[in-house]
Amino acid sequence: MDGIKVPEHIAIIMDGNGRWAKKLGLNRIFGHRNGVRAVRETVETCGKIGVKYLTLYAFSMENWNRPSDEIEALMSLLIESVIKETSELDKNNVQLRTIGNLSSFPENVTVKLNQAIEFTSKNTGLVLTLALSYGSRWEITEAVKKIAAKALAQEIEPENINENVIEQYLTTYGMPDPELIIRTSGEQRLSNFLLWQGAYSEFYFPEVLWPDFKKKDLMNAIDEYRRRERRFGKTGEQIKQEKDLI
Numbered sequence: 130m131d132g133i134k135v136p137e138h139i140a141i142i143m144d145g146n147g148r149w150a151k152k153l154g155l156n157r158i159f160g161h162r163n164g165v166r167a168v169r170e171t172v173e174t175c176g177k178i179g180v181k182y183l184t185l186y187a188f189s190m191e192n193w194n195r196p197s198d199e200i201e202a203l204m205s206l207l208i209e210s211v212i213k214e215t216s217e218l219d220k221n222n223v224q225l226r227t228i229g230n231l232s233s234f235p236e237n238v239t240v241k242l243n244q245a246i247e248f249t250s251k252n253t254g255l256v257l258t259l260a261l262s263y264g265s266r267w268e269i270t271e272a273v274k275k276i277a278a279k280a281l282a283q284e285i286e287p288e289n290i291n292e293n294v295i296e297q298y299l300t301t302y303g304m305p306d307p308e309l310i311i312r313t314s315g316e317q318r319l320s321n322f323l324l325w326q327g328a329y330s331e332f333y334f335p336e337v338l339w340p341d342f343k344k345k346d347l348m349n350a351i352d353e354y355r356r357r358e359r360r361f362g363k364t365g366e367q368i369k370q371e372k373d374l375i
């Protein structure tokens with residue numbers, strides 16, 4: 130990797146755990162358990178190749194509608210993984226963060242998560258953000274509420290509300306937008322993930338189910354990203370000219 134075109138921020142919708150388990154005639158939970166290995170490998174690779182931000186969609190707000198035994202198993206797995214992985218993350222200089230409506234989580238989960246976040250907060254390497262009970266429409270609605278309250282308190286003039294102001298109220302404030310969003314398992318939808326931040330992301334939808342996602346799949350995604358021409362509304366000719374000038 131020459132490091133030049135490695136995305137600064139990669140976001141992944143980790144999908145296909147249930148189908149992976151079903152193919153083996155096993156319980157969906159088994160799929161989730163095997164997804165942890167893919168998370169580990171992806172985090173390690175991103176750290177090594179110089180990705181600065183990795184955001185993983187681990188549990189959507191809509192996932193609260195799943196059967197309660199699956200939700201309970203996912204919560205236990207989350208606690209277990211956070212406890213098991215924190216020292217390795219720390220060793221690799223990874224800073225853990227979360228985005229989402231954490232208040233909807235059981236207290237034992239948030240306590241463990243906050244401990245891990247605090248423990249790794251001084252790390253300066255990869256920023257690993259877990260999207261947990263996250264929904265983009267919820268996030269934008271919360272931002273609107275806060276800005277409306279500010280306007281009501283006359284702390285901001287409505288005509289001064291611009292994109293930068295809105296971004297300050299999003300949970301991802303301070304992070305660059307993801308250049309690349311990957312969704313595994315062949316599904317081609319966002320499922321309420323980073324709707325604002327993904328406005329200009331490149332999308333990549335490999336067929337591989339999340340528990341089978343390996344380093345080579347990540348590298349394929351980055352290779353594909355490097356071949357894309359990001360035009361941001363301009364013409365291909367303009368982009369070529371700009372490149373020639375560099």
Ligand code: IPE
Pocket residue numbers: 143144145146147148149187188189192203314
């Ligand atoms: C993604 O895998 C993990 C979570 C949503 C928690 P799924 O559980 O959605 O797997 P499929 O889509 O049923 O295969």
Ligand code: IPE
Pocket residue numbers: 142143144145186187188189191192318320
């Ligand atoms: C979306 O996956 C959220 C995560 C991967 C955590 P789902 O598999 O729940 O999404 P839909 O409902 O099929 O779109």
Ligand code: MG
Pocket residue numbers: 144145146
């Ligand atoms: Mg799914």
